[in-house]
Amino acid sequence: xxxxxxxxxxxxxxxxxxxxxxxxxxxxxxxxxxxxxxxxxxxxxxxxxxxxxxxxxxxxxxxxxxxxxxxxxxxxxxxxxxxxxxxxxxxxxxxxxxxxxxxxxxxxxxxxxxxxxxxxxxxxxxxxxxxxxxxxxxxxxxxxxxxxxxxxxxxxxxxxxxxxxxxxxxxxxxxxxxxxxxxxxxxxxxxxxxxxxxxxxxxxxxxxxxxxxxxxxxxxxxxxxxxxxxxxxxxxxxxxxx
Amino acid sequence: xxxxxxxxxxxxxxxxxxxxxxxxxxxxxxxxxxxxxxxxxxxxxxxxxxxxxxxxxxxxxxxxxxxxxxxxxxxxxxxxxxxxxxxxxxxxxxxxxxxxxxxxxxxxxxxxxxxxxxxxx
Numbered sequence: 059x060x061x062x063x064x065x066x067x068x069x070x071x072x073x074x075x076x077x078x079x080x081x082x083x084x085x086x087x088x089x090x091x092x093x094x095x096x097x098x099x100x101x102x103x104x105x106x107x108x109x110x111x112x113x114x115x116x117x118x119x120x121x122x123x124x125x126x127x128x129x130x131x132x133x134x135x136x137x138x139x140x141x142x143x144x145x146x147x148x149x150x151x152x153x154x155x156x157x158x159x160x161x162x163x164x165x166x167x168x169x170x171x172x173x174x175x176x177x178x179x180x181x182x183x184x185x186x187x188x189x190x191x192x193x194x195x196x197x198x199x200x201x202x203x204x205x206x207x208x209x210x211x212x213x214x215x216x217x218x219x220x221x222x223x224x225x226x227x228x229x230x231x232x233x234x235x236x237x238x239x240x241x242x243x244x245x246x247x248x249x250x251x252x253x254x255x256x257x258x259x260x261x262x263x264x265x266x267x268x269x270x271x272x273x274x275x276x277x278x279x280x281x282x283x284x285x286x287x288x289x290x291x292x293x294x295x296x297x298x299x300x
Numbered sequence: 301x302x303x304x305x306x307x308x309x310x311x312x313x314x315x316x317x318x319x320x321x322x323x324x325x326x327x328x329x330x331x332x333x334x335x336x337x338x339x340x341x342x343x344x345x346x347x348x349x350x351x352x353x354x355x356x357x358x359x360x361x362x363x364x365x366x367x368x369x370x371x372x373x374x375x376x377x378x379x380x381x382x383x384x385x386x387x388x389x390x391x392x393x394x395x396x397x398x399x400x401x402x403x404x405x406x407x408x409x410x411x412x413x414x415x416x417x418x419x420x421x
Contacts (some may be wrong), residue, residue, distance in 0.1 A: 092348070093348065094346050117330040190371055200311065230344055231341050232347070233345065234337070234340045234341050234344070234347065235341050237347075239347050239348065255310075256302075256310055256345040257346050258346065259348055260350075275310075276310065276311060276349075276352075279307065279308060279309045279310065280309045280312075283307045283308065284307055285306030286305060287306075288306060
């Protein structure tokens with residue numbers, strides 16, 4: 059018991075503004091351990107902001123964020139969080155093999171063995187230069203670099219966005235195959251809800267900077283009798299009480 | 301990847317799939333089930349969902365955990381026979397209900413089924 063039951067990350071009445079636009083308003087959320095949680099919502103709803111706050115990449119204007127029960131602050135946080143950016147952050151002049159070695163060097167928790175197994179599973183040629191990769195292979199590399207870390211919290215910003223169905227499937231299967239669900243929790247943002255649904259334990263629906271719903275996906279199916287996609291349509295058109 | 305129906309919990313749909321595999325003989329008494337991870341990858345679902353599937357099947361007595369070895373289809377043949385009967389009962393009563401609702405007489409239903417079976421053989 060003890061720490062296992064404590065949420066891995068907690069947002070407590072968090073608000074975040076960019077100039078005058080309020081990205082998140084008074085948001086509270088406990089993310090349970092050992093789950094895969096999806097943050098869903100339209101563009102500009104605050105999904106990425108929520109993720110960056112959890113990662114310590116942004117500071118809240120108000121409220122508190124606890125990671126593993128501790129306030130999120132300073133650089134130590136990068137030991138506990140593996141973050142996959144939506145934009146490309148891997149140096150283009152690296153070969154894939156070099157990028158992996160580099161991550162192995164800078165992160166103590168990087169599991170080289172897992173990284174190599176993932177590259178094989180995802181059929182990546184480790185001698186290819188990062189700058190020459192297709193969009194799909196770029197995402198595969200980013201997935202390797204993120205998931206090969208034994209970080210307790212894995213944050214994935216739009217891991218499926220803009221990819222064709224084959225690549226999306228391989229990303230999802232790569233994630234299922236290599237995550238350590240006993241020790242890791244995943245929070246991901248997405249608008250490809252249909253494909254990601256079977257992967258998610260729970261869904262956080264964000265609308266206009268507030269959390270509209272936080273629900274287990276199987277509860278949505280059994281209690282509402284609908285898939286996540288249909289449920290989302292209802293949530294966002296405000297017709298859920300029909 | 302496996303497609304799931306929209307309105308039923310995914311874990312239940314996988315439970316039903318495995319029961320069908322057992323009834324059809326694709327999975328035999330005493331067969332070892334694949335690991336949680338392998339099943340999760342095959343179905344494209346969260347490993348927690350597969351845990352739930354195993355929990356449900358174990359609760360029903362259909363599979364059994366052997367320590368350190370994984371999950372196995374039960375060798376309790378009476379239970380498997382019962383499962384088979386339940387499945388056929390369920391399917392047939394649903395069919396009959398629909399046919400009656402559509403206004404068919406029992407004699408017509410029986411005739412129709414017989415004709416179909418003869419054609420199929």
